[in-house]
Amino acid sequence: MPGSGTSLCLFGRGWPRVLHVLGVVVCASLSSAHAAYSGQVSYEDTARYLAGLPPSPQSPFAKLSHAPAWQQYAAFLSWQWGIFDRIRVRGVRSLAAKEVAQGQTVVMYMFSGPDFVYPNAIFPFATTYVLNGLEGVGDLPNIGDLAASDGAAYLERLKFSLSGFLRLGYFKTSDMHGNESFVGIVPILAVLVVRTGHVLDGIEKISLSKNGDVGARGDSDTDSPGVMMRFHDASGTSKSLYYFYADLSDPIISGTGILAFYKHLGSADSLIKNDSYLLHSAEFSIARDFILGNARMVVQDDSGIPYRYFTPAHWAVRIFGVYRAPLGQFAKFYQADLDAAAKRRPVQRGGFRIGYPRLTPDSHLLIAVRKGEG
Numbered sequence: 290m291p292g293s294g295t296s297l298c299l300f301g302r303g304w305p306r307v308l309h310v311l312g313v314v315v316c317a318s319l320s321s322a323h324a325a326y327s328g329q330v331s332y333e334d335t336a337r338y339l340a341g342l343p344p345s346p347q348s349p350f351a352k353l354s355h356a357p358a359w360q361q362y363a364a365f366l367s368w369q370w371g372i373f374d375r376i377r378v379r380g381v382r383s384l385a386a387k388e389v390a391q392g393q394t395v396v397m398y399m400f401s402g403p404d405f406v407y408p409n410a411i412f413p414f415a416t417t418y419v420l421n422g423l424e425g426v427g428d429l430p431n432i433g434d435l436a437a438s439d440g441a442a443y444l445e446r447l448k449f450s451l452s453g454f455l456r457l458g459y460f461k462t463s464d465m466h467g468n469e470s471f472v473g474i475v476p477i478l479a480v481l482v483v484r485t486g487h488v489l490d491g492i493e494k495i496s497l498s499k500n501g502d503v504g505a506r507g508d509s510d511t512d513s514p515g516v517m518m519r520f521h522d523a524s525g526t527s528k529s530l531y532y533f534y535a536d537l538s539d540p541i542i543s544g545t546g547i548l549a550f551y552k553h554l555g556s557a558d559s560l561i562k563n564d565s566y567l568l569h570s571a572e573f574s575i576a577r578d579f580i581l582g583n584a585r586m587v588v589q590d591d592s593g594i595p596y597r598y599f600t601p602a603h604w605a606v607r608i609f610g611v612y613r614a615p616l617g618q619f620a621k622f623y624q625a626d627l628d629a630a631a632k633r634r635p636v637q638r639g640g641f642r643i644g645y646p647r648l649t650p651d652s653h654l655l656i657a658v659r660k661g662e663g
Contacts, residue, residue: 335429336479336489339447341366362444370484373455380641381654382410384609385588388656393585395419395557399537399576400564402460403477405530407643408560409485411588416528417554421535421547424465426516427473429492446472451480457646459563474532475516482520482530490527491519497533501549513545537567537576548579559584561593562644566615566622568594587657590644591615596627596655604657608634610641611651619645627655 334348341363344350391414398408401420408418430443450472453464465471475492482489495503496512506514515533522528535545542548551557559580561568568577569592577594580587587594591612599606612631614623631653643652 331489332429332479332492333483333489336483339430339476340480340483342483369452369455373458377458377642378406378410381407381643382413384641384654385411385413388607388609389588390586390658391415392662393556393558395554396560397551397557397580397584398560399580400561400567402462402465403474403481403532404454404460405478405481406454406485407458407562411560412558415558416526418528418530419551419554419557420530420532421537422460422465422474422532423462423534423536424471425473426494426514426532426534427475429475429479430472443472446470447476447480450477458642459645462565478516478518478530478532482518487520487522487528489518489520493517493519495531497535497546497550499544499546499549501546501551501553503531503550513547538572539575542575548575551579551583556585557583558586558588561587561589563590564592566592566619568592569622585659585662587655589655589657591624591627591653591655592619592622592644593655596624596630599655599657603660605660606630606655606657609654609656612653613647615645 330349334344334350337344337348338350343363389411391412393412394414394416396408396412396415396418398404398418398420400422401408402422402424403420405418405420408415408420412418449470450464454460479489479492493516494506495515495517496506497503497515498512503515503517504512513533513535515531518530520528520530533545533547533550535547536542537545537547561580567573568580577598580594581598587599592615596606608627608631612624612628614620614628641652641654643654
């Protein structure tokens with residue numbers, strides 16, 4: 290595993306194979322290259338390899354960055370990421386920089402899956418991010434093991450696992466839950482952490498007890514499995530990212546420990562997007578009430594908490610972009626009161642895209658701040 294001193298390799302002398310990696314023909318050798326590429330391999334080394342980013346000069350993968358095959362692979366990922374950032378993230382990041390007060394250090398992002406990009410874009414100064422979903426945690430792969438077997442198959446799975454998110458701005462449940470092609474939460478989060486400009490310092494498998502206490506994986510069969518990543522930004526600020534496997538429906542959520550864990554962390558800001566309108570349902574009332582009772586700020590698209598719950602006595606609400614009725618299977622979640630409220634206010638267009646895709650860049654975003662919190 291990274292950090293253990295294991296030598297990882299990809300290219301070396303030996304019998305060559307032709308790998309079709311993300312649509313690029315890559316000529317690689319799969320025999321041992323430990324003599325050429327040995328050394329201490331960090332989590333950052335592996336994450337940057339998976340993310341198609343240049344390794345540091347000290348990385349055992351430094352020589353690999355000169356290989357035409359790796360350069361083609363990295364160029365493909367960089368091209369895809371560039372489109373995603375320009376179309377999906379840049380406008381949201383710009384709006385948040387102007388309109389989202391950066392007061393809290395904790396962000397709770399329920400129903401998130403492995404999406405670290407949007408909480409980082411909206412709350413870049415937070416130091417603790419907590420995500421959850423119904424997807425298996427998975428493992429960070431050993432590049433040496435990939436090289437000794439069929440690395441192309443894993444990279445194809447990695448491409449599949451990322452492609453929907455990079456195209457749509459959210460992870461589809463059908464692409465993750467129960468899908469054998471999905472690589473798991475850990476590799477995806479590792480890619481997104483380094484792709485957002487951070488340095489990945491460590492990864493630890495953890496579990497969450499019913500009391501909200503975090504322990505080592507395997508402490509109890511009833512605990513919720515999870516992972517904790519440590520990383521730092523360009524300024525050197527240390528940060529933590531938690532992901533827990535947790536069902537947030539009533540009454541299962543009460544036995545997961547996730548709400549107790551949030552309580553331990555203290556006041557937090559909340560992000561809600563692309564959650565299939567679950568918080569409109571009575572089956573998710575506990576999660577909804579917890580956010581309303583504990584969050585300092587709620588940033589959400591229209592799939593989040595229904596507008597009527599943000600009472601004027603307790604919340605200062607601002608609406609950005611244009612509200613439009615949900616489409617297709619979500620049409621029944623149209624909010625007439627939100628539509629009327631949005632039309633009573635001057636349209637604050639931002640050219641941002643968030644929520645379920647539409648042809649126009651004028652998406653809808655609601656920012657609610659608890660009164661008395663500033």
